[in-house]
Each structure stands twice: as structure tokens, then as C-alpha cells.
Amino acid sequence: MTGNTEDEATALASTATAQSSGSKRGPSIADVAVAAGVSAQTVSRVSNGHTNVQEATRRKVEDAMRLLGYRPNRAARALKSGRYTTIGIIMFTLSSVGNVKTLDAITQAASEAGYSISLIPMPDPASSKFPAAYARLREQQVDGLIIIFDAHLSDKADLTLPMDLPTVVIDSTPDHGYTVVDTDQAGGARQATELLLGLGHATVWHIGGPATSFSASHRAAAWRETLNEAGIEAPPILYGDWSTDSGYRAGMTLASRDDVTAIFAANDHMALGAMRALHEMGRKIPQEVSIVGFDDLDESSSFWPPLTTVHQSFQTVGSLSMQLLLEQIMGAPAPSTQLVPTRLVVRESTSYPHR
Amino acid sequence: MTGNTEDEATALASTATAQSSGSKRGPSIADVAVAAGVSAQTVSRVSNGHTNVQEATRRKVEDAMRLLGYRPNRAARALKSGRYTTIGIIMFTLSSVGNVKTLDAITQAASEAGYSISLIPMPDPASSKFPAAYARLREQQVDGLIIIFDAHLSDKADLTLPMDLPTVVIDSTPDHGYTVVDTDQAGGARQATELLLGLGHATVWHIGGPATSFSASHRAAAWRETLNEAGIEAPPILYGDWSTDSGYRAGMTLASRDDVTAIFAANDHMALGAMRALHEMGRKIPQEVSIVGFDDLDESSSFWPPLTTVHQSFQTVGSLSMQLLLEQIMGAPAPSTQLVPTRLVVRESTSYPHR
DNA sequence: TCAAATCGTGTTTACGTAAACATTCTGGCT
DNA sequence: AGCCAGAATGTTTACGTAAACACGATTTGA
Structure with a gap:
């Protein structure tokens, strides 16, 4: 029985191969049907996992598919089914x-x-x-x-x-x-701001993303709100464009002010740029200035010093x-x-x- | 003439729309053919930019396509053409x-x-x-x-x-x-090594990528070769795994040796880690130790100090x-x-x- | 001037699949 | 026994496209 089926399939497989060698296409559902001795529709049913196929028939079809190396043609399937x-x-x-x-x-x-x-x-x-x-x-x-x-x-x-x-x-x-x-932008900004306030900083400065970015404005709004809830009036935002360079420029401004002890940057790149500015201006991190980023880049743990930041799960x-x-x-x-x-x-x- | 064509197309377009509203599919090549008053094959020719179509006919077909919002069906096209x-x-x-x-x-x-x-x-x-x-x-x-x-x-x-x-x-x-x-790994490593030698360093240490990486071994081999050509025996390689952490560990080892003045790291991340180690050990960059990376990440220009590196054009x-x-x-x-x-x-x- | 070549266009067909419908077979019920 | 429900399987058809071939109209060449 098994031997019979195999012989039959093999013989027909070679036919199919010969046929496909000309067209350079793989075996089709029809080839499998012939090899398994069933109709094309039954092969289709097996291929799509329909239940109303007898176990023995399913077996025969699956063997034929394996033997011929059959793969359903996605284009044809898409054309037919939409x-x-x-x-x-x-x-x-x-x-x-x-x-x-x-x-x-x-x-x-x-x-x-x-x-x-x-x-x-x-x-x-x-x-x-x-x-x-x-x-x-x-x-x-x-x-x-x-x-x-x-x-x-x-x-x-x-x-x-x-x-x-x-x-x-x-x-x-x-x-x-x-x-x-979306990531909970507001929640993250709140976490960052609350951390800094909780450490005892009088206020928190913010290096924001561009005004045109919704995520940036969400972060900024939550930062402001958190400060307000603590009875603190938010200092002016320094706007960047997400780049390290813009963070550097904002950092240079902040570094020149003695009253800046805590910074929340809207992303890690700007935080990195700000840290560079602080280094250049001789402000010690975190002894003189604390800084928090947003994103948690892979490399943020290796910044100097390793950056405290808001991790978002992409x-x-x-x-x-x-x-x-x-x-x-x-x-x-x-x-x-x-x-x-x-x-x-x-x-x-x-x-x-x-x- | 123009009016005539438009009327005709409009009338037929509504037919096509009615037909397609049932099947929830877009207009087909046949719909366009009817609307333009030509055969389907001619529409196909226009659609595929064949040259053997008269200008007037092409115009008619294009108008019909635009009117009906025709888009060729990629699945059908793929099925037919392979x-x-x-x-x-x-x-x-x-x-x-x-x-x-x-x-x-x-x-x-x-x-x-x-x-x-x-x-x-x-x-x-x-x-x-x-x-x-x-x-x-x-x-x-x-x-x-x-x-x-x-x-x-x-x-x-x-x-x-x-x-x-x-x-x-x-x-x-x-x-x-x-x-x-591939990027010219060897050429880049050579450029880095030659830069450091040209600056007057007695030798160049190497923080390499994992031994299993071909790109890492190409970089290491070119580094060694460049040193040898200058009559210098290459110091032992410190192997990392591309991560900043591994760079940090290698950096700690190198920072403890007074004779290390020049480092070529096989990527920017490891260079960053090494710089952190050097900072922690109080070794000044570049006054005491020069370091070159490989990759030229966007943020490498904002490392502290900005990193000299080999730019590869992805x-x-x-x-x-x-x-x-x-x-x-x-x-x-x-x-x-x-x-x-x-x-x-x-x-x-x-x-x-x-x- | 007429056959041959060329060009524009239409007709037929096949690509591989799955839905819809048709048919056969099995078993349970009256 | 006779009949019907339902399961398993087969047959027909259509999805949208482009190749192959067919055909008439025009142009070319001798």
C-alpha cells in the first residue's frame, strides 16, 4: 500500500518536474493533485487546513506535497481570494x-x-x-x-x-x-521630573524637542504640570531639534547659569550633547548638575557618566x-x-x- | 469629440462602479477597456508602457484609467508573468x-x-x-x-x-x-592606524571585535599589517564583543598601562566604552591617550571628546x-x-x- | 502595380488558486 | 427496505493580467 503510493507519486513527480523544467516554475496544486490521485480542490483544502478531509486523503496529499516540494503560490492565492x-x-x-x-x-x-x-x-x-x-x-x-x-x-x-x-x-x-x-510620553516626563524634585532640586530645567513635534510637546507639558503641582513655576524651555548638537547648544546656555542644578532633556541624544557642554564648562555631573534623558538608548548606560533616563519599550x-x-x-x-x-x-x- | 469621449467614459464608469461595489474590488483592466472603447490587451499595453499604441488610443485609455482610478493588480500581474x-x-x-x-x-x-x-x-x-x-x-x-x-x-x-x-x-x-x-574593512583599519603612527605614536593598541566576526578579523589583520610595515611588532589584541561594556573592560586594562598612548577600537561603541574607562582612570584624551573608532555613528561627533573615527558609507x-x-x-x-x-x-x- | 512587410489592435488562452455548486457515499432513521 | 442528512470529494468557474497568435490596414519596395 505504502509502496504503491510512493511509486505512483514518484512516477508522476518526474512528469511534473519535466513539465516545470520548461516553464521554470515550481509544482502547482494540479501537479500535487495528480501525484496524490485526488482533485485540485482537495489539495487546496489540505493546503488551507480545512477540516473536512479524511485523514488518509490528507496524508496522501501531504506526502505528495512533500515529495514535489510544493509551495502555494501567493500571487494566485491573493488574486483569487483578495x-x-x-x-x-x-x-x-x-x-x-x-x-x-x-x-x-x-x-x-x-x-x-x-x-x-x-x-x-x-x-x-x-x-x-x-x-x-x-x-x-x-x-x-x-x-x-x-x-x-x-x-x-x-x-x-x-x-x-x-x-x-x-x-x-x-x-x-x-x-x-x-x-x-504610542509611548506614554506624559507619564515618562512626569517620572523624570518627579525623580529630580524628589532628590531635592529646587526646580528642573527642560531641553525640549522641536515645537512641531507632538511627542515633544507632550513631554514638555507633563514636565510643566509636574512642576506646577509641586508649586514651582516652570523655567523657560530651551528648544532643540533632537540632535546632540542642539543639546550641546542648550547645554552651553544652561551651564553658564549657576542656578541650574537639574535638567530634563527630551531625549538621550540632547542629554548627551548637554553633558558635553557641561564637561566643557567644567560643571561636574552629577555633583553640580543632574541630568535625565528620555529613550534609554543602548549606549546611554555607557555615557560619561552613565545617563539616568526614561526607558520606552519600542x-x-x-x-x-x-x-x-x-x-x-x-x-x-x-x-x-x-x-x-x-x-x-x-x-x-x-x-x-x-x- | 472630447465631450463625446468623456460622456461615454462617464456612463461606463458608473457601470463599472456599480459592478465593483459588489465585489469590493477596484476597477480591472476590463473595466478600463470598456470605458475607453478598446480591448483589454490594449489597456495592458498602455499600462506597461509599450510603444506600439497610437497616441490617440493611448490618450483615451489613460483618461479612462484616471477616471476610474485604475491601479494594476500586482497579484494578477505576478501570476501571469512570473x-x-x-x-x-x-x-x-x-x-x-x-x-x-x-x-x-x-x-x-x-x-x-x-x-x-x-x-x-x-x-x-x-x-x-x-x-x-x-x-x-x-x-x-x-x-x-x-x-x-x-x-x-x-x-x-x-x-x-x-x-x-x-x-x-x-x-x-x-x-x-x-x-x-562590503565596506573596505582593511582600508579603513589601515587609515586609522596610519593616522596614529603619523602623529608620532610608538605603537597602536587594538580593541578588536569578536574572533568569530569576519569584519573584525579583517580590521585586526590590516591593523597588524600596517604596524608591521612600519617595523613595529603588534601588541596583543584586546577582544571585545562590539558592546560599549566590552570596550569599557578593555579600556580599563589599557588605562592601567603607562605605555599605552594610542588605541584603535574596532567600532565606535567600544571606543566609547574605552573612553569612559580612561576618564574613570584619570587618563586625559587626547593628551595622554589618543583613540580612534570605526563606523562614524551620528553621535560620535558629540562624544567627549568628539571621536576621531573611520566613516563607512552604509x-x-x-x-x-x-x-x-x-x-x-x-x-x-x-x-x-x-x-x-x-x-x-x-x-x-x-x-x-x-x- | 502588387506582394511583402509593418503597424495597430483584437481574440484566445493560461497563470495557480479557492469559492460555489454538484456528486457520491455512508449511516441512521422510519 | 427505503429514504434522507451530512460528510467527503469532484467539477466548474472566475479572479486580473499579459503572452501568443490572428487580423485588417497601411506602407514599402521592386
Whole structure:
């Protein structure tokens, strides 16, 4: 019985091979059907894990598939069913470390769910290339979309996506109409500010991100609010653009003032730049000035001194986004904004104010 | 005439819309054909930019396409033609900054060439998940493959890809059989070493990457060779694992030796760790010890002091890889290894030896 | 002037799959 | 025994596109 089946399959496999050698394509569902001695539809049922197939038949088909090295043709499947088992990811640039980690988590999650990832690069919306990129997106065939906005990007308000496609946006912008996933910017800023106040500092200065960034303004607002709740009037914000250089410039300003003993920078890069300025001006960290960042970069623990910072879990943001998107694809209603909590990581750039 | 055409198209467009509203699919080539009053094949020709279509006909078809908002169905196109206009990218993790920049450049280049990117995450080859990931890769339908090996990865020799698919590998591993694109590791290490020797240092110590990394061993070999050519016997290598922590440990060892005045670290992260060690041990940079890194991270210019380093152009590596891959897809023979030159960036962590 | 070549366009077909419908077979019920 | 429900499997069809071939109209060349 077993021997019979094998012989039959082998004989037919060689036929299939001969046929495919011309067209340079792999075996099709029909080849498997012939090899297994069943109809194509039955092979399809086995391939898609339908239950109404007898065990013996299933076995025969699976053997034939293995023998021929059959792989379902995703294009044909997509054409017929209208489902692509692919999700598109729009990114504006991979320059931000956080976005990359998020992307990594999304990719892993998608892979585990059997989806593949189509990466759609999008130039700055202000760019002349934008219409072309947008057109390409429209013909990209995906079941859902995750948009990772770049915190560095300013005028993203221009970008409207009137699509009837399950979509999750990773960003701090409110009122999208889409499901939004974001780090709890406000909570993180509050943790940082409370730490410094708790150490006994009279006030906390803030090096903020650009005014056009929603995440930056969320962090700044929470910092201000925390100070106010402690009965402290917030000092003026020094605005940077997320870069170490801008942090350096802000740091030079702050370093020249004796009354500055505590700084909360809106990201680790600016904190790094500020620390450089403090070093150059001979201000000791943390003895004279304490500083806290935001992000918890891999290298932040090796800054000099190791940086106290707010850890945000890009991993969680990514996997949560995928989960919400898949639920939408399955037909669930789109949930509203979901915040991912932060965690304060205390290192050596902070202490109580010496003298 | 114009009016006539428009009326006709409009009338037919509504028909098409009504039809498509049921199936929830966009307009097809047939809808456009009817709207334009031509055959489907002619629409296909216009859609693919064939030349043998009369200007007036082309115009009519284009108008109809615009009116109906027609987008070609990639799945159908792929099914029919066997070409997917998609290239797969295998990455082992997005943890390395350089790999991410490379990915960004590849994505841009692919987009410009009209290809889309399918990101295929691959767990560590040693992982139990590897066979499943590999199977998924096989049914992933792509025209070509770019494999970005992680320099952090050790036993990648295990990974054999016996595929009859145009492939470019980005890595320092020799003898792949595939086209290889890589930064000129040896040239960069030579530049770094020569800089330090040229400044008058008696010798140069090396903090190397893990012995299992080909790029690390290329850098180390070129460093040793450069010293030898200058008649200097190379001091023992201190091996790290690319991390700042490992750089810190190596730095502690080096900082305790008075005869160490020049260090070449195999990457910027380890250089950063070493600088921290030097700071902690009270060794002044660059007055007592000069240090050079490799990579030129964005933040390296803001280290304290700003780090002299070897810049490698991930951008070039990425776009060159895409270019070579596209040529292969077009039928060109696979070229051999291509090296992308480095550039030395001199900042403030290096000087002549004081005293 | 007429056959041959060329050009623009239409018709037929196949790519691989899965839904819809059709058919056969099994077993349980009256 | 006769009949029907339901399970297993087969047959037909359509998804949207582009290659192959067919055909008529024009141009070319001797």
C-alpha cells in the first residue's frame, strides 16, 4: 500500500518536474493533485487546513506535497481570494533608533502571525516625490497598514490617508481617526521630573524637542504640570531639534547659569550633547548638575557618566500595533489610542544637589 | 469629440462602479477597456508602457484609467508573468545601526526602481525557529534577495542558501559564491592606524571585535599589517564583543598601562566604552591617550571628546547592492566582491603624544 | 502595380488558486 | 427496505493580467 503510493507519486513527480523544467516554475496544486490521485480542490483544502478531509486523503496529499516540494503560490492565492497576507509599513526614514526597534518588533510579530511585511519608504511629505510614493502605496496590495511617523518630522499634518484599509498609526498625534499606539510620553516626563524634585532640586530645567513635534510637546507639558503641582513655576524651555548638537547648544546656555542644578532633556541624544557642554564648562555631573534623558538608548548606560533616563519599550509598541492591526483585519472594531508605559532607569547622572 | 469621449467614459464608469461595489474590488483592466472603447490587451499595453499604441488610443485609455482610478493588480500581474517586482531582504536583527542605514538605502533604491521590499526576519540560525523561517522564505515570492548579515552574528557559516535566485550578500565573509558587497574593512583599519603612527605614536593598541566576526578579523589583520610595515611588532589584541561594556573592560586594562598612548577600537561603541574607562582612570584624551573608532555613528561627533573615527558609507553599500541585484535580475552575470571605500574623520580624540 | 512587410489592435488562452455548486457515499432513521 | 442528512470529494468557474497568435490596414519596395 505504502509502496504503491510512493511509486505512483514518484512516477508522476518526474512528469511534473519535466513539465516545470520548461516553464521554470515550481509544482502547482494540479501537479500535487495528480501525484496524490485526488482533485485540485482537495489539495487546496489540505493546503488551507480545512477540516473536512479524511485523514488518509490528507496524508496522501501531504506526502505528495512533500515529495514535489510544493509551495502555494501567493500571487494566485491573493488574486483569487483578495487577501494578501501582507501588511504594509510606511516609514519616513529609518534615522530614528526608536522607530527601527519598533519596526523590528513589528516584523517579528507579523512573521509569527504568518504575514509578510512590505516596507514602503515615504519621502518627506513636503518633497516633490511624495505624490509618486503615494500612488505606489495605493497599488501596493496589502491587508493592513502601519504608519510609523517620525518624531523628527514636522509638517506631517499634510499627510492625509483617506484609505478604507485597516490602519494603525504609531505617533503622538491626536485625533487621527485611526487607531493610535504610542509611548506614554506624559507619564515618562512626569517620572523624570518627579525623580529630580524628589532628590531635592529646587526646580528642573527642560531641553525640549522641536515645537512641531507632538511627542515633544507632550513631554514638555507633563514636565510643566509636574512642576506646577509641586508649586514651582516652570523655567523657560530651551528648544532643540533632537540632535546632540542642539543639546550641546542648550547645554552651553544652561551651564553658564549657576542656578541650574537639574535638567530634563527630551531625549538621550540632547542629554548627551548637554553633558558635553557641561564637561566643557567644567560643571561636574552629577555633583553640580543632574541630568535625565528620555529613550534609554543602548549606549546611554555607557555615557560619561552613565545617563539616568526614561526607558520606552519600542518592542511593546511594535508588537501591540501588530496585534491591534490583526484584530482589525479579522473584523474587530478599531480601538482608540493605546499608551505603552515607560520605566525610569536611574544611573549616575543624577544625585541630590551638593551644597 | 472630447465631450463625446468623456460622456461615454462617464456612463461606463458608473457601470463599472456599480459592478465593483459588489465585489469590493477596484476597477480591472476590463473595466478600463470598456470605458475607453478598446480591448483589454490594449489597456495592458498602455499600462506597461509599450510603444506600439497610437497616441490617440493611448490618450483615451489613460483618461479612462484616471477616471476610474485604475491601479494594476500586482497579484494578477505576478501570476501571469512570473515576475513579482519585489525583492526580499533577509535580516537577522535590526540591532546594528549600520545594518539599518544599509536597509534604508536599499529601500530607497528599490522604490526608485519600482520594486517593493519584503522584509524577512530571520532568527538566529542556531534557533529552533530557523527551519520554519527558512520554509517561509521559500514560498515568499521575490525576484531577488539581499542578505544583510549581522556582524554580531557568530556561526552564520551554518546558513547555506542553495537558491537559484539572484542574490547579493552584504557581509565580510569570503567565498560565498554569491555577489558580496562590503565596506573596505582593511582600508579603513589601515587609515586609522596610519593616522596614529603619523602623529608620532610608538605603537597602536587594538580593541578588536569578536574572533568569530569576519569584519573584525579583517580590521585586526590590516591593523597588524600596517604596524608591521612600519617595523613595529603588534601588541596583543584586546577582544571585545562590539558592546560599549566590552570596550569599557578593555579600556580599563589599557588605562592601567603607562605605555599605552594610542588605541584603535574596532567600532565606535567600544571606543566609547574605552573612553569612559580612561576618564574613570584619570587618563586625559587626547593628551595622554589618543583613540580612534570605526563606523562614524551620528553621535560620535558629540562624544567627549568628539571621536576621531573611520566613516563607512552604509548608504553606498545599500544602493550598490540594489544596483548589482537589479543587474542580476536583468540577466547580467553576478559580479564578485565589491568593496566600498571608507573615509577617515579626524576629530578631537587624537593628537601627537604629549611628552 | 502588387506582394511583402509593418503597424495597430483584437481574440484566445493560461497563470495557480479557492469559492460555489454538484456528486457520491455512508449511516441512521422510519 | 427505503429514504434522507451530512460528510467527503469532484467539477466548474472566475479572479486580473499579459503572452501568443490572428487580423485588417497601411506602407514599402521592386
